[in-house]
Amino acid sequence: MARNRDDFDKFQMTSMRDSSIGLLKLLLILIFFVTGVVIGLTSNSHITWYFSLQAEQRYNSYALAPSSSSSSNNSYNTIEKLDCSSIIDDYVHPKTVTHSMSDDELFWRASMVPKKEEYPFTRVPTVAFMFLTKGSLPFIPLWERFFNGHEKLYSIYVHSPPGFDLNVSTTSPFYNRQIPSQIVEWGSVTLVDGERRLLANALLDFSNERFVLLSESCIPIYNFSTVYNYLTGSLHSFVESYDDPSRYGRGRYSRSMRPTIKLSDWRKGSQWFEIHRSIAVAIVSDTKYYDIFRKYCKPSCYPDEHYIPTLLNMLYGSLNSNRTVTYVDWSIGGPHPAMFEKSNVTLGFMRNIRNNGTVCGYNSDESNVCYLFARKFSPDALDSLLGMASTVMNF
Structure with a gap:
């Protein structure tokens, strides 16, 4: 009878230890997951900011021209107008x-x-x-x-x-x-x-x-x-x-x-x-x-x-x-x-x-x-x- 009680106590202690280890594993997995999400969001925001900056710089370089008052009043840019008169003239009166x-x-x-x-x-x-x-x-x-x-x-x-x-x-x-x-x-x-x-x-x-x-x-x-x-x-x-x-x-x-x-x-x-x-x-x-x-x-x-x-x-x-x-x-x-x-x-x-x-x-x-x-x-x-x-x- 005493032996049976000792076996039961050992089984109970083993079960509790296994439960603690499982809970610890679950907690570690959750910590790693949350950390990964945070790192991912942070990296994505930096990547998005980088490419947005690159696109803006290219747009400013090729599509925009600085306004005459940008140096003194503001930094706004104006889109350069394309003169189509020469294109039409070449189309209706070929020079060659x-x-x-x-x-x-x-x-x-x-x-x-x-x-x-x-x-x-x-x-x-x-x-x-x-x-x-x-x-x-x-x-x-x-x-x-x-x-x-x-x-x-x-x-x-x-x-x-x-x-x-x-x-x-x-x-x-x-x-x-x-x-x-x-x-x-x-x-x-x-x-x-x-x-x-x-x-x-x-x-x-x-x-x-x-x-x-x-x-x-x-x-x-x-x-x-x-x-x-x-x-x-x-x-x-x-x-x-x-x-x-x-x-x-x-x-x-x-x-x-x-x-x-x-x-x-x-x-x-x-x-x-x-x-x-x-x-x-x-x-x-x-x-x-x-x-x-x-x-x-x-x-x-x-x-x-x-x-x-x-x-x-x-x-x-x-x-x-x-x-x-x-x-x-x-x-x-x-x-x-x-x-x-x-x-x-x-x-x-x-x-x-x-x-x-x-x-x-x-x-x-x-x-x-x-x-x-x-x-x-x-x-x-x-x-x-x-x-x-x-x-x-x-x-």
């Missing part, structure tokens, strides 16, 4: 024609048309003179005289073979006016590509209202003021577009173009056009008709003589005069017009081109001024043309 856009990117960019009719700047309509050349421009001295004194009323774009450097002085209006180009081949759709490339680059300048396509053998036959007023005052574009029933017209049509382009839609005309801005946008935006020409208008079709005349006939006939403003002599026959050499260039010859009795429609009236430019002139005619520019062409 060089860029890295592909044709698809360029045409997409050029096809953008603002919905708001009013411009947020004073817009003076300008004429884009676009030169599609095989190389050099032999009549640059004549054109420089033509442009002189009218710098705010025109812009120049030159599409020459890739890698060709147009060697002109830094004071020439042709300086740095070569656009990114690609190879073009006579009689192929690449000629149309060159035309569209010129139009797209010229459309990037929102002041360009009229667009003239010229070659290296073209010359002006009136002074700048006459040409400018004639083009900007016209209600129509000047694209030759007519139905030629011969094998040189309808004979080039492919039945594969049906039903999008029918034979009755097919038109022919001079490559050398002058168009309004709205027509230029339509041409660079077009994929429906252009893709058909690219696929079915092969070299014997001469797409440069049919694409734009057909497009305008189908969609914009009421906006076109159906005539060209560039004089060309086809009387000798063959695939190329007559070449005017130095011996041909006389006072009488030039006066006859300017006024040969031809009467043409201009807006709702008739006019004796039907041609503003002429081609094809041989490079050796330059001196003769310069000699009579002031007396015949009045510039």
